[in-house]
Amino acid sequence: xxxxxxxxxxxxxxxxxxxxxxxxxxxxxxxxxxxxxxxxxxxxxxxxxxxxxxxxxxxxxxxxxxxxxxxxxxxxxxxxxxxxxxxxxxxxxxxxxxxxxxxxxxxxxxxxxxxxxxxxxxxxxxxxxxxxxxxxxxxxxxxxxxxxxxxxxxxxxxxxxxxxxxxxxxxxxxxxxxxxxxxxxxxxxxxxxxxxxxxxxxxxxxxxxxxxxxxxxxxxxxxxxxxxxxxxxxxxxxxxxxxxxxxxxxxxxxxxxxx
Amino acid sequence: xxxxxxxxxxxxxxxxxxxxxxxxxxxxxxxxxxxxxxxxxxxxxxxxxxxxxxxxxxxxxxxxxxxxxxxxxxxxxxxxxxxxxxxxxxxxxxxxxxxxxxxxxxxxxxxxxxxxxxxxxxxxxxxxxxxxxxxxxxxxxxxxxxxxxxxxxxxxxxxxxxxxxxxxxxxxxxxxxxxxxxxxxxxxxxxxxxxxxxxxxxxxxxxxxxxxxxxxxxxxxxxxxxxxxxxxxxxxxxxxxxxxxxxxxxxxxxxxxxxxxxxxxxxxxxxxxxxxxxxxxxxxxxxxxxxxxxxxxxxxxxxxxxxxxxxxxxxxxxxxxxxxxxxxxxxxxxxxxxxxxxxxxxxxxxxxxxxxxxxxxxxxxxxxxxxxxxxxxxxxxxxxxxxxxxxxxxxxxxxxxxxxxxxxxxxxxxxxx
Numbered sequence: 001x002x003x004x005x006x007x008x009x010x011x012x013x014x015x016x017x018x019x020x021x022x023x024x025x026x027x028x029x030x031x032x033x034x035x036x037x038x039x040x041x042x043x044x045x046x047x048x049x050x051x052x053x054x055x056x057x058x059x060x061x062x063x064x065x066x067x068x069x070x071x072x073x074x075x076x077x078x079x080x081x082x083x084x085x086x087x088x089x090x091x092x093x094x095x096x097x098x099x100x101x102x103x104x105x106x107x108x109x110x111x112x113x114x115x116x117x118x119x120x121x122x123x124x125x126x127x128x129x130x131x132x133x134x135x136x137x138x139x140x141x142x143x144x145x146x147x148x149x150x151x152x153x154x155x156x157x158x159x160x161x162x163x164x165x166x167x168x169x170x171x172x173x174x175x176x177x178x179x180x181x182x183x184x185x186x187x188x189x190x191x192x193x194x195x196x197x198x199x200x201x202x203x204x205x206x207x208x209x210x211x212x213x214x215x216x217x218x219x220x221x222x223x224x225x226x227x228x229x230x231x232x233x234x235x236x237x238x239x240x241x242x243x244x245x246x247x248x249x250x251x252x253x254x255x256x257x258x259x
Numbered sequence: 260x261x262x263x264x265x266x267x268x269x270x271x272x273x274x275x276x277x278x279x280x281x282x283x284x285x286x287x288x289x290x291x292x293x294x295x296x297x298x299x300x301x302x303x304x305x306x307x308x309x310x311x312x313x314x315x316x317x318x319x320x321x322x323x324x325x326x327x328x329x330x331x332x333x334x335x336x337x338x339x340x341x342x343x344x345x346x347x348x349x350x351x352x353x354x355x356x357x358x359x360x361x362x363x364x365x366x367x368x369x370x371x372x373x374x375x376x377x378x379x380x381x382x383x384x385x386x387x388x389x390x391x392x393x394x395x396x397x398x399x400x401x402x403x404x405x406x407x408x409x410x411x412x413x414x415x416x417x418x419x420x421x422x423x424x425x426x427x428x429x430x431x432x433x434x435x436x437x438x439x440x441x442x443x444x445x446x447x448x449x450x451x452x453x454x455x456x457x458x459x460x461x462x463x464x465x466x467x468x469x470x471x472x473x474x475x476x477x478x479x480x481x482x483x484x485x486x487x488x489x490x491x492x493x494x495x496x497x498x499x500x501x502x503x504x505x506x507x508x509x510x511x512x513x514x515x516x517x518x519x520x521x522x523x524x525x526x527x528x529x530x531x532x533x534x535x536x537x538x539x540x541x542x543x544x545x546x547x548x549x550x551x552x553x554x555x556x557x558x559x560x561x562x563x564x565x566x567x568x569x570x571x572x573x574x575x576x577x578x579x580x581x582x583x584x585x586x587x588x589x590x591x592x593x594x595x596x597x598x599x600x601x602x603x604x605x606x607x608x609x610x611x612x613x614x615x616x617x618x619x620x621x622x623x624x625x626x627x628x629x630x631x632x633x634x635x636x637x638x639x640x641x642x643x644x645x646x647x648x649x650x651x652x653x654x655x656x657x658x659x660x661x662x663x664x665x666x667x668x669x670x671x672x673x674x675x676x
Contacts (some may be wrong), residue, residue, distance in 0.1 A: 083331065084292030084322065087315055093297045158277075160425070165274040169372035181341030182372040183269025190272075208300070214315030215269065216346045 002048040003070055003149070006038040007092060007128060009061035009099035019055075019062065026054050033071050037092060038062065042071045056136060061103040065131040065141075068148025068162075075152065075161040086161070088126060089210035097129045098237055101244035102129055106136070109248060113138035116259040121198035123221050124213035125191065130202050133248070137255040142194040144187075144212035145156045151190070164190060175224060184217040191221065200258050201225035201232030202251065231258065261387045263288045264326045264333035264352055268315040269341035273372045279339065282379035288387045293322040293331035316340070316350045323354040327361040335364040337383070342369040352610055353622070355524060358612065359516075364389045364523050367611045382527065385484035389398075389522055392481065395662040396489050396521050401500045403459045403664045406447065407656025408440055408475065408492075409483065410467030413509025413536065414623060415439045417447035418456075418653040427451025428650045430623075431578070436467040437474050444475070445562070458583040462660030464652055479663050483652050484513060484525055485557050490655025491619040492520040494645035501615040506622040506651070507632065509536045512604060516612050526611035534603040537625045541576060542596040546589050553593050557629020560594030567595055570603040577664040597633040605637055617641040621651035 006023075008014060023041060028051050030043020041048055052064045065101035074080040115217035121142040134141035150180060151163040159165045164186050171192055172185030172242045203222055206213075225232050233254040263283050270276040283290045295318070302319040304310045313319060323338070325331045338354050340347030347388035355367040359581065366382050367450050389396070401423040409416045411433060419427035429446035440463075445577075448455060463471050464486050474478035491497075491504040504515040512534055515525040528534045543553035565587055567578045579592050618640050624630050625648040635642045647654060 082290045082292040084294045086292075087271075087318060090297055090314070090318060092302060159274050160277050160280075162271050162276075164272055166372045167411075169272075169274055179343060180343035181269060181347065182273035182275075182370070183341040183344070183347075186269075186272035186274060186372065208297075208314045208316040208317070210270075210318060214313060214318070215272070216311065216313030216316060216344065218313070 001042065001068075001153075002045040003040060003067040004052060005040055005065055005067050005092070005128070006052075006055060007096060008038040009062045009063070009103040010096055010179045012059070012061040012099045012103070014061070022055070022058070023051055026051060026115050027159065031071050032223040037068055037096060042069060052135070055126060060107045061099065063099060063102075063128055063132040064135070065128045066149065068145045068152055073152065081161065087214055089122070090208070090210040091126055091213065094129060094206070097131060101238050101241060102248065104241060105244040105248040109134050109252065111252060112256055114256065118199040118258045119197050120200045120255070120258070121194055121225060123201065123203040123225065124206050124209040124218065125194070125221060126212040127204065128208070130204060133251050134202060134255065137252060139255055139258065142198055144190065147190045147194065148212070162163060163258065174199055176220070180217065182196070184215045184220060187212065187215060188220070195224050195228065198225065198228060198230055200230050202254070203232060203234040205234070205236045208236070260289045261335065261390045262291045262333045263383070263386060264293055264322065264331065264336040265339070266319045266322050266326070268319050268347055268350070268471065269344065270339055270370065273341060273370060275370050275372065275374045276378045278530040279337065279379055281376040281608040282383045283337070284668065285376065285380060286303070286384045288383060290487055291331060291333045292366045293325035293333065295321040295325050299324060307357065307421045307430060309349060309353050311346045311350055313346060315316055316346060319350060320354060323357055326363055327358055333363075335386045337386065338365060338367040339370055342371045348610070355611065356613060359523055369544060379659040381484070384482040385522065385525065388482055388485045392485065392659070393521055395659045396485060397519065398658075398662050401493075401658045401661045403661050404665070405456055405657045405659070405660040406444065406458050407486070407653040407660060408444055408461065408462045408463045408471060409653035409656060410436055410440055410463065410465040410471050411509060411652070412466050412511070413625065415443045415465070415467075416650050417443040418647075418650050418657045419447050419451035419453055420654070420657040421451070421453070421470065425647055425650070425654060427453065428647060428653070433467070436470055440467070440471040459664045460660040462656040478666070479660050481656065481659060484515060484527075485522055486655035486659050487513065487621065488515045488517045488522045488655065489520050489658055490651035490653070491621045491645070492517060493514060493658055494621070494647055494651055494654060495617075495619045495643045496645075497617065497619065497643070503614050503616070503618045504610070505618055505620045507534070507536055507600060507604070507624040507630065508622050509654060511535055512608075514604070514609060514612055516615055524612045526608045527641040528604065528608055530568065531603065532572040533575055534600055534608070538572050538575070538600055539596055539624065539627065539630065541572060541626065542579060542593065545576065545580065546593060554627030554629045556590050557593035557597045557627070560588065560590030560592070560629070560634050562591065562594040562598035562633070564588075564591040565595035567599055571601055575599055593629055594633070597627070597630045600630065601633045601637045614640065617643050619643050619645065621645070621648045623649045625649065
């Protein structure tokens with residue numbers, strides 16, 4: 001079972017309603033939810049990934065990443081959790097501001113899909129843009145969302161909303177002592193598998209990052225990627241079209257160099 | 260239902276979010292997450308004057324702004340960040356101050372992955388009572404015959420009040436909680452010349468409040484923070500205006516700021532015995548003197564003559580013992596112990612509130628003159644120790660109980676239901 005976000009670039013001519021219609025029209029038999037930024041779908045892994053492939057092929061301005069929670073999960077439902085948006089929502093909202101630049105940059109870019117997919121860890125670890133670009137190149141993005149999915153679907157843990165427990169925080173001691181705040185150690189405990197399985201790293205400087213990447217000490221991940229000795233690239237988010245073109249080019253050149 | 264806005268960073272990733280939520284619900288509150296826009300988040304640096312890196316800390320500030328501007332329906336706020344995060348501590352304090360300017364009741368807390376609902380419970384209960392029982396705390400005159408029983412960690416106290424006056428008070432070391440409460444109540448009633456049947460309402464507070472509340476058929480059960488503040492302002496004749504109440508107890512300590520007797524922020528110690536009366540008791544025992552004599556002795560000493568490298572009840576005591584072995588005067592050691600207690604509170608706790616003069620010092624330790632002197636010197640502020648200061652919490656309970664005379668049992672928290 002997999003859940004995916006589809007986020008429309010704010011300047012896209014397509015509406016979320018039209019996007020949902022296209023998903024259903026393409027024969028998707030899972031759950032589809034229209035949202036203010038696009039859509040969320042839930043279903044069998046292969047079918048969900050197939051929809052991502054179809055939509056990316058048809059609309060250069062649709063971006064996608066996995067989501068940890070099932071559609072309608074009460075642990076993050078506004079009605080159940082006291083009204084306000086969860087932290088991850090602001091991550092999507094912030095990244096949406098860059099989608100017009102990125103969409104325009106990839107519009108005519110000929111992306112060659114790799115036949116030898118590698119595990120590419122991204123920083124910020126919940127980035128929509130980075131996870132999307134890694135997937136477009138045929139590699140596998142290592143993101144927090146996949147780990148959160150494992151946690152929140154584990155019926156044996158009851159520590160809402162993310163099911164991160166003291167055990168995860170203690171696991172984080174592998175990377176940082178108790179002199180570091182528990183919030184970053186809890187994240188490190190969950191990132192552990194991602195860090196160990198990473199074969200490459202894609203790092204971007206974000207002015208704002210929230211939720212799974214919202215800690216002040218979040219950049220510790222960059223250090224840990226470097227420590228692994230794996231190939232990685234570090235970039236700044238683009239501020240104009242020219243920078244966006246270079247941003248996208250640099251990323252795809254790096255990803256294609258991985259094999 | 261009292262709505263408590265949760266303004267936190269790191270709670271979800273420390274495994275404590277659900278513990279905070281559980282504590283809010285256990286005291287009959289409702290957790291609220293304020294709604295904000297990304298634009299609000301982008302503007303907080305300017306609004307608060309603090310530039311931080313963490314997105315979730317910025318979000319926390321934006322959410323606080325939403326509470327202050329009443330864009331979200333919240334009665335109080337719980338501000339929490341990870342322990343040992345410097346940026347988190349800075350923002351937590353800024354948010355707490357900001358909300359206080361808007362008269363939003365607030366409590367700040369730094370958690371670790373070990374924090375459980377029990378750690379948050381008393382704080383949440385007080386926060387909810389500040390809102391829900393504001394009318395009882397705002398009353399300025401006591402009427403009728405009421406009793407307040409404070410079942411504390413070290414001592415149990417009872418106060419009998421008739422028409423705005425204390426007419427009987429008693430205390431005993433807490434041994435068996437119920438048995439001690441019964442004896443203290445009986446003694447206070449005897450001193451007052453009042454029969455139990457004449458008492459209109461009994462109120463219970465302190466660690467054992469629920470247990471003895473049930474046993475004594477209390478008309479009201481309330482946390483020791485809110486009633487302690489009320490008792491202190493009543494005893495000090497400062498029911499109007501701003502004050503800070505300092506209660507260094509047997510096992511923990513409380514510092515509460517209040518306006519017109521209504522607490523608006525508070526901090527509780529309780530992790531380290533070095534900031535409690537227990538440290539002073541241990542020192543007195545080492546010096547071979549009674550605790551009251553110890554207090555007198557400390558006024559004659561000079562804490563500067565003793566080198567203390569630790570506030571710890573073990574290692575600090577080691578420093579004092581070493582000083583004694585080196586020929587130090589007992590008076591200086593007593594003064595150093597008093598100074599050590601207040602220094603730890605100043606250095607590790609008082610950042611969570613904004614001190615307001617005068618300081619009203621209450622609780623059993625307020626009778627130790629050397630400690631009061633140390634507090635006055637360390638804070639550089641006016642310190643009032645009112646008559647019956649050791650009975651402030653029980654007095655506040657008796658006072659608050661007066662507001663529920665004639666009512667059936669007052670809304671008791673679900674914790675004892």
